Amino acid sequence: MPSTTKRTEQYQYVQETLKRSGLKWTRPRCLISDVLFHSDRHLTVEEIFRALREEPPIAVATVYRTVRLFENLGFLAGVDLGDGMERFEWIHSARQHHHLLCTKCRSVTEVDADILNEPKETVFLDTGFQIDEREITFTGICKECKLKE
Amino acid sequence: MPSTTKRTEQYQYVQETLKRSGLKWTRPRCLISDVLFHSDRHLTVEEIFRALREEPPIAVATVYRTVRLFENLGFLAGVDLGDGMERFEWIHSARQHHHLLCTKCRSVTEVDADILNEPKETVFLDTGFQIDEREITFTGICKECKLKE
DNA sequence: GTTCGTGCAAAGACTTTGCATTACT
């Protein structure tokens, strides 16, 4: 298990949350949280699995189970990029955001979540529906691809 | 093949579009477009298949192929309600809209697409990304479920 | 020593594909 000083804080939080529920701090959980915590991209189960294929590798089934667990505990958010595979990203406390997925180059840009504040309010006033959206993926064309057209 | 007067218009449009590409107007395509055209809900492949199980039933594979074809031709829009199955709805020319999915009762409400006009503009001005979104599903709590809490 | 977690392989759910046959045009 890695143990840089920077990592200590994150590990303690995860570890304590697990312990509080009678769950255990294991090698797979440590490594998987590590990969997700330090990735700025949104990883598929396959990608997490490949990132950890060395040493005694971790079973894919374990990656699935761990990712579901972390999701339920609120550490991870599932992201749908519309390619049939679920992706995961660590929820870093601050910075709520949405994603802009370019349909040409498949690049992903992040935008601040508050761009939806006004629509949320409109919807609530109109229909009484309270939108509670952690993450939305908007598709479209990014600046670069637009210029190349 | 059904042939009500009301249906004629739709059929002609679909049929002509197919013909223009050298494609054929067949019983499965007729029935599937019919089901989707007249449904106000968003159907999964399974649901379309079940709706047509009588008479000489249509193979599931054909439903998949037809739905993909219609999607590519722009007749259908794929909708993701986050339950792992793709759903489809007929694009009735007017009324672009988004969906509000209640996470408690699973009901789906529609809202006008223009609630996103402002955010789209903001995003474009800030990042140059041109959002081109036909359909977005927002999750949250509907009015009724909110009252029951 | 308990209890929970892991690895493995098998099974599930949804979707796609290959190929001979059938149906449009």
Added chain:
DNA sequence: AGTAATGCAAAGTCTTTGCACGAAC
């Protein structure tokens, strides 16, 4: 007749599950 579409079953993906062994508390 000629080409495209269908049905069927097999194969593909991605994901979940059952169970015995191993690790954490």
